[in-house]
Amino acid sequence: MRRFVVEKSRNLITRTTRSPCSTCSSPKASSFLVSPRPSYPTSSSSSKPSINSSLRFLAASLLNPPLYCNPLLFPSFMAFNYSTSPLSVETINPKVLRCEYAVRGEIVTLAQELEQDLKKNPGAYPFDEIIYCNIGNPQSLGQQPITFFREVLALCDHPLILDSSETQALFSADAIERAFQILDQIPGRATGAYSHSQGIRGLRDAIAAGIEARDGYPANRDDIFLTDGASPAVHMMMQLLIRSEKDGILCPIPQYPLYSASIALHGGTLVPYYLDEATGWGLEISELKNQLETAKSKGISVRALVVINPGNPTGQVLAEDNQREIVEFCKKEGLVLLADEVYQENIYVPDKQFHSFKKISRSMGYGESDFSLVSFQSVSKGYYGECGKRGGYMEVTGFSPEIREQMYKVASVNLCSNISGQILASLVMNPPKVGDESYESYMAEKDGILSSLARRAKTLEDALNKLEGVTCNRAEGAMYLFPKIELPQKAIEAAKAANTAPDAFYARHLLNATGVVVVPGSGFGQVSSS
């Protein structure tokens, strides 16, 4: 199966490059330029070159079932006249209008339309299925869940079967034992009850122990806020930090658009810092300083720095020295460090390792009261890829009791995150150990997934770099590749004539020619170098 997938991805790429572009008549759709996105408040005034980049490839399996059904295709309500409706686009919250989210944007909508049409008219297109590479959603692409994790979840969902003899035959002994352990941490074994608003105490203990084992520094259950995936945690921090459009958040460009969307929804200002494609998406402190100063000169009070490590969508893994500089920068400038570390298990090159910012800051001598850090983790990524379970947590250190009380209050308003997601977050941070019945099969599943991801990342990276006019940095980690593609002038003009960004124009043609769904680089805030 995996062999097939790799072949398939290779064929698709080759097919793409050999399809003549009907608009510009170029024999290869191989050169590309991305236009700047007007939605970002500060332009690329940096001394860094702003980089030509365009497409995001998902380095996960390309085997794809139909995933989305577009609600906006032909819904019944479109035929009505809403002239007397009390709400119109002009009268809703303008922050909602300003929010953008490219990974589920117009290219995906078009793909869904094609998919529907493909069912009715097979053979009408030069492809027979849509390949969704727009988002990191491994299980939708055929990746199987870790058996041990699912066994424990099923037993916690239906504890009545725990004592049956058939259960012994169906489930591994350590999964049964783990389910008992987890249920014992829940008052009344009630997995259907609201928990503490930060999450079940015993599960937070397990997560804290996992963080300690990873970092070699103490972790505390009181610092853990369990959430429905990492997204609500990011929203909660933006809500806390942003008072008005005069508050800024430093974000990498290219960036995962959750950050720009969340900042827009909370009415703040995204202060971009540009990653340097020429140095493998390097994060330079001089760039951070320049952008901070530029923002200050515009009256923006910069409150926090977002770092995504491993990078999304850029796939780089930060070096330890670089991380130390970042910690020093935040400390000096009085910034909260928001560390998106959801790809901590996804490292594909032997010369790079993941180090958490907690570990780095502690190794520099900073303790609880010296450094304000939030680390985001999710069950959606890693080797587990349990996106649909919506589990995750943030570890919050260096905030005063008064601020924590406010955070607890906001968490309380939504009562708690879902208990299955909470359980899964604890399993991910406390998987089977040597000697456990499931240990060997668990390790085989884990290694199989991670080595397959690494192999596919390398295959795509190599394939992209072999194409004329296409360059792509090394896929060190995460689940994405972000190649640079140069477009001929005629294609750029054709895009202009079609009133669309050149990268969106290219992505649309790629989809129409091959059925492959990618996200235009401009959706990540990436700007043109021209």
Next chain:
Amino acid sequence: MRRFVVEKSRNLITRTTRSPCSTCSSPKASSFLVSPRPSYPTSSSSSKPSINSSLRFLAASLLNPPLYCNPLLFPSFMAFNYSTSPLSVETINPKVLRCEYAVRGEIVTLAQELEQDLKKNPGAYPFDEIIYCNIGNPQSLGQQPITFFREVLALCDHPLILDSSETQALFSADAIERAFQILDQIPGRATGAYSHSQGIRGLRDAIAAGIEARDGYPANRDDIFLTDGASPAVHMMMQLLIRSEKDGILCPIPQYPLYSASIALHGGTLVPYYLDEATGWGLEISELKNQLETAKSKGISVRALVVINPGNPTGQVLAEDNQREIVEFCKKEGLVLLADEVYQENIYVPDKQFHSFKKISRSMGYGESDFSLVSFQSVSKGYYGECGKRGGYMEVTGFSPEIREQMYKVASVNLCSNISGQILASLVMNPPKVGDESYESYMAEKDGILSSLARRAKTLEDALNKLEGVTCNRAEGAMYLFPKIELPQKAIEAAKAANTAPDAFYARHLLNATGVVVVPGSGFGQVSSS
């Protein structure tokens, strides 16, 4: 067990009324006055009498395991000095500071402290356990989940066992069949993949069919947004509707504080309308009109009306005629109707029935383009009480395609709600039918829970009304009672001297004397009649 619980609740109430108050020396802590809450933007300027009410009793089982562990008790970070921290209470988003959420507020925090101390010093208090009646969390109080629902969830979590012979012995045949049906609606059977941002299409079909069967009017899957419980759906609507503090939302007082909290977090203005305790928490259109006009005269643009039916925390069930008037009022005034219908299964009196606002508006001849209505539903309430699963949906009708597109975009930013919660929402709206293997046991479980809730509601209502100085309206539905308690002047003065609201003062004494946790009426916005 239930017999015991009823006895226990009776004893506790008796015990409360017989404990002399150490502060005011009254032989009975039986008279009570609630002070107005300064946090509401408009005071009780209504012609309606504003009502003396105080305590919220949960009409669920009073059997209680220790539920919360207070994160703010003695956490390790309290000993540190945060003077160099970049964040302080003065510099966070003031909307967060303004947000209040009483059902997990200071009385609950005190209860958690007592609970911890009780473990160390059993016998130090006049009670031996804490009875949490502050929130509707049935499974934390011993209510068992519906077996069929949990069977299906477990099988969907671990589909690998579906074909095993042991599974036939452990699970009912229709649960296995239902799990297969659900999995077939999920591309690749991937319950670990992100779904469509509104939820899995087939599950939305099942929910729409359930709504149709309930109302007798068509429902459409495109109108359904599946969410992690009802709370995120309420937040999403507030985010859409509120542009600034000049935008107002009409909310009942007393109200479930999710509404005031969410309006505060999104920076809007709560426009209160007062329910009339004297007429069984009647909702009068004249009151709505008065409050709307008052708000308009202050420059507030009122955008929506929140109606909670059955009432939370007041337990009344709206009459059909009243609902028609409400629909007419919204239509005339150009308001979106936000209908909190999460207690639709919780009706305890034979002379009342639940009618959805969708059904009422359709029966009045309003169609898709005539009336803007959002109905919230949750898996946390009803007879299922699956709070920890965080499942729910909103049915959105009467919004233009452009607005729906904006809503879909905002839903996309959080990708999707948790799949187990989605599955459960579909099961709740499509439970076993006559002839299914599970039907009889399902009905027995459902009837057992609903009749027990009804019995306990009546027991508490009667017990409260027998107390001197205490009156309580009929518990027609939902899970709460909201009695009025008159306090003697001396108690009010003692509360003033302690710098606390009289109702909070009473609730604190009740807790200290009996271990029973209730929520002061002022936490629901209720004001004094004096």
